[in-house]
Amino acid sequence: MSILSIILMSISFVIMLCTIILQFRFHAFYERILVSGNIDTVGMIFFMVATFFSAPSVEFVLKAALVLVLALITNPISSHATARSAFISGYRPQKLKRKKR
Numbered sequence: 001m002s003i004l005s006i007i008l009m010s011i012s013f014v015i016m017l018c019t020i021i022l023q024f025r026f027h028a029f030y031e032r033i034l035v036s037g038n039i040d041t042v043g044m045i046f047f048m049v050a051t052f053f054s055a056p057s058v059e060f061v062l063k064a065a066l067v068l069v070l071a072l073i074t075n076p077i078s079s080h081a082t083a084r085s086a087f088i089s090g091y092r093p094q095k096l097k098r099k100k101r
Contacts, residue, residue, distance in 0.1 A: 033086075037075060
């Protein structure tokens, strides 16, 4: 395994860890959907690129690239579908509460 691969996997791990922490930080449903959809996709990109550098063959790289492309297409669509179904079923975004000065 190359040094670049280890660095990219470490970055991916940190991004995924931040996602877990932000899931507990945000309380609104739509904020959680945003965090899980976008940041997990970025973390997976780093992880898949790291596997490109540690791949044993070209065929493996092509298969991993196909998985990456499919995930880049389906992750935002699934996040959007989840948020849209929640909105249609009547779950509305919460109003922001402003602090009084």
